[in-house]
Amino acid sequence: MKRLLIALLALLLLCESRAAEIKVADLVDVQKRIPGVVLDIRYATTNNFTGKQIYPSARCYLRKQTADKLAMVQQELKSQGLGLKLFDGYRPLSAQRKLWEIVPDSRYIADPAKGSKHNRGAAVDLTLVDKNGKELAMPTPYDDFTEKAHWNYQNLPQEAIRNRTLLRQIMEKHGFKGISTEWWHFDDRNWEQYEILDLDFDKIP
Numbered sequence: 729m730k731r732l733l734i735a736l737l738a739l740l741l742l743c744e745s746r747a748a749e750i751k752v753a754d755l756v757d758v759q760k761r762i763p764g765v766v767l768d769i770r771y772a773t774t775n776n777f778t779g780k781q782i783y784p785s786a787r788c789y790l791r792k793q794t795a796d797k798l799a800m801v802q803q804e805l806k807s808q809g810l811g812l813k814l815f816d817g818y819r820p821l822s823a824q825r826k827l828w829e830i831v832p833d834s835r836y837i838a839d840p841a842k843g844s845k846h847n848r849g850a851a852v853d854l855t856l857v858d859k860n861g862k863e864l865a866m867p868t869p870y871d872d873f874t875e876k877a878h879w880n881y882q883n884l885p886q887e888a889i890r891n892r893t894l895l896r897q898i899m900e901k902h903g904f905k906g907i908s909t910e911w912w913h914f915d916d917r918n919w920e921q922y923e924i925l926d927l928d929f930d931k932i933p
Contacts, residue, residue, distance in 0.1 A: 757789060772787075
């Protein structure tokens with residue numbers, strides 16, 4: 729009986745290990761997977777709304793299928809002399825808790841008790857850049873928690889409205905969905921198939 733219990737415990741640990749390996753394998757390094765994409769991972773710096781470094785390194789991960797959709801966006805933009813700059817992708821649940829402590833407002837930061845699409849590796853924050861990597865005019869800077877960042881806000885320069893509309897149209901064309909309060913945030917339409925993760929960046933190959 730004792731040997732059987734030990735064997736069952738060993739099998740359980742092996743299954744958990746394999747499950748963790750699958751989760752890690754499904755997250756891909758976006759910069760390596762999408763040629764020409766620009767990274768500006770704000771939470772790896774103090775240049776963010778918290779004023780604190782949240783991530784240990786400036787890397788961006790997404791689920792493989794989500795990254796593949798984003799690659800199609802980048803490819804189409806390239807034909808127009810444009811490209812993508814990414815501010816955030818996969819976010820460990822522990823980092824979500826830190827952000828919630830600072831801004832406990834579900835309009836802008838998902839409650840970690842429920843989890844975010846970012847925690848699933850199925851959401852991305854981004855903007856448009858020209859062929860030289862310069863950001864195009866948008867309604868607000870990244871992580872601006874004001875009405876101006878809302879999708880339907882109209883009291884803006886026409887150039888900013890055009891760029892915001894272009895970004896949303898091309899993202900939605902390739903399988904993403906925007907939200908009402910942040911022009912830069914897009915969810916993979918298939919986000920529900922992914923579980924919430926709390927894998928530190930240094931645990932991802």
